[in-house]
Amino acid sequence: MELKDKLVSSFMAFENTVDLDSPIHEIRSEAIKNFENKGFPTKKDEAWKYTSLNSLRKIDFSIFPKADNAIEYKDVKKYFLHEIDTYKIVFIDGIYSSFLSETTHDGVDVCLMSSALTKPMYKQIIELYFNKVASKDESLTSLNTAFSREGAYIYIPKGKMPKKPIEIINFATGNEASLMIQPRNLVIAEENAELQIIERHQSLTSNAVLTNSVTEIFAAKDAIVDYYKVQNDNADASLIDNTYIDQKGNSAVKVHTFSFGGKLIRNNLNFFQNGEHIDSTMKGVTILGEKQHVDHHTLVHHIEPNCESHQDYKGIYGEKSTGVFNGKIIVEKLAQKTNAFQQNNNILISDKASINTKPQLEIFADDVKCSHGCTIGQLDEDALFYLQSRGIPKKEARALLMYAFANNVLESVRIPELKTRINKLIAKKLGVNLGFDL
Amino acid sequence: MLKINNLHARVEDKEILKGINLEVKPGEVHAIMGPNGSGKSTLASVIAGKENFEVTEGSVELEGEDLEDVAPEERAHKGVFLSFQYPVEIPGVSVTNFMKTAINESRKARGLEEMPAKEMLKLIREKSELLEIDRKFLSRSLNEGFSGGEKKRNEIFQMAMLEPKVAILDETDSGLDIDALRIVANGVNKLKSKDNAVVVITHYQRLLDYIVPDYVHVLHNGKIIKSGTKELALELEEKGYDWLKN
Known part of the structure; x- marks a missing residue:
């Protein structure tokens, strides 16, 4: 059976496990209809021209993971930012691991989507925010919405800041021959709140894993959100990341995406600026080899005046790896005095590697500053000679220059x-x- | 020590060096002067082994060894150093870490162990004091945002760290104010010994007041058209180059 059919027919079984009277369920039902109509995107869709899901669609993924997974902290410690203390929301094969997690309700909520969706005390917030910024039209987001049940739920009230950064980690153990997981995260930073999140997907197996993740982030007035995505998965794990960010006036949201490994990675990163003096920043470092593929699709929707957006993506592609950068910026007629900057620089270090890069600007206002630049090149020969002349062999000198090239984004x-x-x-x-x- | 015999070199189809002969002995300082476009920087790059210049005739020898087909990093290991006219900026790599890498790569090539961290720090401290370099400067990214003077001082700091046999200073005086010039020249003079040699490439006599050459050569149109002692530099300062060109 095709994956689409399997998913659609599994929805009924899924319904048996959730509360059908909850208002969320209407949202889920609408979403599965949309997915059923649209199906998986194909290369005929402009937005998926360079990324094919064909091979993934043929895999017979398990959709409902088994619950009995135990992994020891010592085996996975290295995937945590263990040098410092953090809050942790950890899932194993899509199921919450209380053993590995450290949540809190001390002034802020750092906990689980499953409780937020079911417990009456969260009802009001869920009604206000759940699925409010995520696309109702895009089929993979709808697929996630239909099966949304578990993920991270983070609520930071007005003026608060969690005591430490928050890590969201999804492990896959491989006790299924192939597993599809669909985490659903909701992050709300109220007025003047501030937080830092690190998100990671890590397969511990050579069995196939497909993650279709949706994260909704709401940054109210003056809120500051730093979100770091660490994508360093193994060669059998694929990730489709759909992140939607709603920003209000004076808020600043930065998303850093580090793509170092995985079979196929698709990042759909969408910013909506609903206020003035908003700052949206997207930074990315991609370093791929083998036959890995990454596709960064960014969207910044400038809706109101006096806002800024900054995009800086660096890519280094080796062996037979392939990359895509598609940066879309929409500036509405109302959004005068917008400053939108976009930069995508790439180095190809193998003849068989390739990158497709495309800025896509739709500007309807007349008093804006928008700039974009894409480069695809090799290393600077003069810089290489400089390092060599100091006794650094060519191979090391090349590596050092690539390191310097990518490192710049980390500031x-x-x-x-x-x-x-x-x-x-x-x-x-x-x-x-x-x-x-x- | 450094012997250049009938050196011809070109970049693409353009012949730039047209038969240069030069011998530099241990303990000597040579100055190479000449108008823009005479081939001074090309000569420096060819000695250091830059690949986009093609040597069509003649040779460069270091201590009797022909450097043809010797990679730039190997030339550095053997004791050639080039202070660049335009040092390259390398963001994300600090001066200190860069120097550690360079020193240890040279040691590796000579079959030596890596320099112990403590010894390295001591060396860095010692040499940075010689060039009056602030400690904070050493943790900055290599050449990034450095002023012209800082870049040049950093070049000579690297020279001090690497202790080359032959140092070629390509327009090290350009972009320096008088104080920086004095510091740089002072550094070079302190590094000089009877066992090493310095080749100073410059437009102006100014630097030669501080780094006093034993010989001065005038390069024009890819050839050395006149050689003399330091008095020649003074004469050039006064009369320019035109009187030599015919």
Whole structure:
């Protein structure tokens, strides 16, 4: 059976496990209808021209994971930012692991979507926010909405800030031959609240894993949200990440995406600016090899005046890896004095690697500053010679330059331990022994 | 020490060096002067082994060894150093870490162990004091946002760290104010010994007041058209180059 048919026919079985009287269920039912109508996107869809889901659709994924998974902390410690104390919301094969998690209700809520969706005390907030910014039209988002039951739920009230960063980690153990998981995260930062989140998907197996994740982020007036996505999964794990961000006046949201591994990664990152003086920042470092594929689709919708958006994506593609960057910026007629910047620089280090990069600007206002630039190139020969002339062999010099090229994006990472981690990952990915500790 | 014999070099189809002969002995300082476009920087790059220049005739020898087909990093390991006219910015790599990498790669090539961290720090401290470099400066990204003077001082700091046999200083004086010039020249003079040699490439006599050359050569149109002692530099300052060109 095709994956689509399997999913649609499984929806009834899914319904048996959730509260049918909840208002959420109407949303789920609408969503499965949309997915049934549209199905998986294909290369005929403009937005999926360079990314094919064909091979994934042929895999007979399990949709309902088994509950009995135990993994020891010591085996997965390295995937946590264990150098510092963090809140942790951990899922194993899509199921919450209280053993590995550390949640809180101390002034802020760092807990589970499943409780938020079912407990009456969260009803009001769920009604206000759930599925409010996520697309009702896009089929993979609808698919996630239809099966939404578990994920992270984070609510930061007015003026609050959690005591420490929050990690959201999804592990896949491989006790199914192939597993599809659909995490659903909801993050709400009320007025003047501030928080930092690190999200990671990690397969511990060579069995196939497909994650179709949806995250909704609401940043109210003056809120500050830093969101870090660490995508360093193994060669049999694929990720479709759909992130939707609603920003109100004076808020600042930064999303950093580090794509270092995985079979197929698709990032749909969407910002909607509903207020003035908003700052939206997207930064990305991609370093891929083998036959890995990444597709970054960003959207910034400038709706009101006096806002900014900054995009800076760097990519290094080796072996037979392929990349896509599609950056769409819409500036509405009302959104005068918009500053929108977009930059995508790539280095291809193999003849068989490729990148398709495309800025897509739709500007309806007349007093705006928008800039975009894409480059695809090789390393700077003069810089290479400079390093060599100091005794650094060509191979190391190349690696050092690539490291410098990618590293630039990390300046805005505000968790020093995470920055060091990413630095090390970059050095490792590039096979560079820098001869010093980062 | 450094012997250049009838050196011809070109980039793409353009011949830039047209038969250069130069011998630099240990303990000597040579100055190479000449108008823009005479081939000074090309000569420096060819000695350091830059690949986009093609040597069509002649040779460069270091201590009797022909450097043809020797990669730039190997030349560095053997003791060639080039202070760049335009040092390249490398964001994300600090001066200190860059130097550690460079030193340890050279040691590796010579079959030595990596330099212990403590010794390295001591060396860095010592050499940075020589060039009056602030400690904070060492943790900044290599050349990124450095002023012209800082870049050049950093070049000589690297020279001090690597202790080359032959140092070629390509327009090290350009972009320097008088104080920086004095610091840089002072550094070079302190590094000089009877066992190493310095080749100073410059437009102006100014630097030669501080780094006093044993010989001065005038390069024009890819050839050395006149050689002399330091008095030649003064004469050039006064008369320009035109009187030599015919």
